[in-house]
Amino acid sequence: MTAPPRLTPAQIVALGPLAAVSPPLRRALSGSGFEPMPAPAENDWLACHPERGQKYADFIAEKPLVPEEARRTLALLPLGVPARPGIPRPGLLRDALEAFYALPARLLPRVALADVGMRTRINEHTGKVQLYTPHILTYLKRRLPPDVFALAAITGEDLYPDEAWNFVFGIASPRHRVGLFSFARYDPTFDDEPFGPGDETRILRRMIKVLLHEVGHMFGLAHCVYFLCLMNGSNHIEEADARPLHVCPICLRKLQHSIRFDVVSRYDALQRFYERAGLDDEAAWVAERLREIRD
Numbered sequence: 001m002t003a004p005p006r007l008t009p010a011q012i013v014a015l016g017p018l019a020a021v022s023p024p025l026r027r028a029l030s031g032s033g034f035e036p037m038p039a040p041a042e043n044d045w046l047a048c049h050p051e052r053g054q055k056y057a058d059f060i061a062e063k064p065l066v067p068e069e070a071r072r073t074l075a076l077l078p079l080g081v082p083a084r085p086g087i088p089r090p091g092l093l094r095d096a097l098e099a100f101y102a103l104p105a106r107l108l109p110r111v112a113l114a115d116v117g118m119r120t121r122i123n124e125h126t127g128k129v130q131l132y133t134p135h136i137l138t139y140l141k142r143r144l145p146p147d148v149f150a151l152a153a154i155t156g157e158d159l160y161p162d163e164a165w166n167f168v169f170g171i172a173s174p175r176h177r178v179g180l181f182s183f184a185r186y187d188p189t190f191d192d193e194p195f196g197p198g199d200e201t202r203i204l205r206r207m208i209k210v211l212l213h214e215v216g217h218m219f220g221l222a223h224c225v226y227f228l229c230l231m232n233g234s235n236h237i238e239e240a241d242a243r244p245l246h247v248c249p250i251c252l253r254k255l256q257h258s259i260r261f262d263v264v265s266r267y268d269a270l271q272r273f274y275e276r277a278g279l280d281d282e283a284a285w286v287a288e289r290l291r292e293i294r295d
């Protein structure tokens, strides 16, 4: 079967042949409901970091790590002081991990920053403390439980990966299956703004996006250049906000190869999660995909 004409030649090549794919998955990969990647604006990720893209065949050739039977759990580790009211709880992020990756997810006990022992600095622009991510990643590698495929840490502290960088939202060490992300800059009080109505849902959406994006890297997914996709790189908050909470057909095919989920069951679980979390746009988008994919 050839791919439908709504896909561009580059998207068809990146998706690869679909002859051996099950009919529901093939319908999920048709491209319906997905938007093409727009040309980058001056300050956008692809204007600053030109990337060639990772086709499905490239992904397979790279022999990505897959969650084997004895190591199928995802884990979330809260780091530092608990978030104040209005910031989504780690348990909700755990639920997002479980629904999105169709794997069991576990919330680990909170760890104090002092127990990690990382270098810190004061950011010259914000005047606020930042944590040095390489030291935290080293700690997480040591803490990876034997049954855990990927470990993501979450903190309310701002992060920097290198002296030359201003900050980073999140970072992963894919080969070691660990990563971390910060919600500091999603909290309006970081910029001394008041916490307003609608902020909680917006912050939840941003936190889930960066968490799922970093865990996507742990599955070996590189940045996506083919569609508007959760796996697009992002250089600033407006670009991150414009990125959807779903993965495109090419990234979905990569994840399905590694996790072997049933595409309908996964979307079912995601729809239930989005409804419960108040992410109405995402729930409606998934419902539309299910209508198209189901027999």
Ligand SMILES: [Zn+2]
Pocket (backbone or CB within 6 Å): 213, 217, 223, 232, 233
């Ligand atoms: Zn990334």
Ligand SMILES: [Zn+2]
Pocket (backbone or CB within 6 Å): 224, 225, 226, 227, 228, 229, 230, 231, 232, 247, 248, 249, 250, 251, 252
């Ligand atoms: Zn993608």
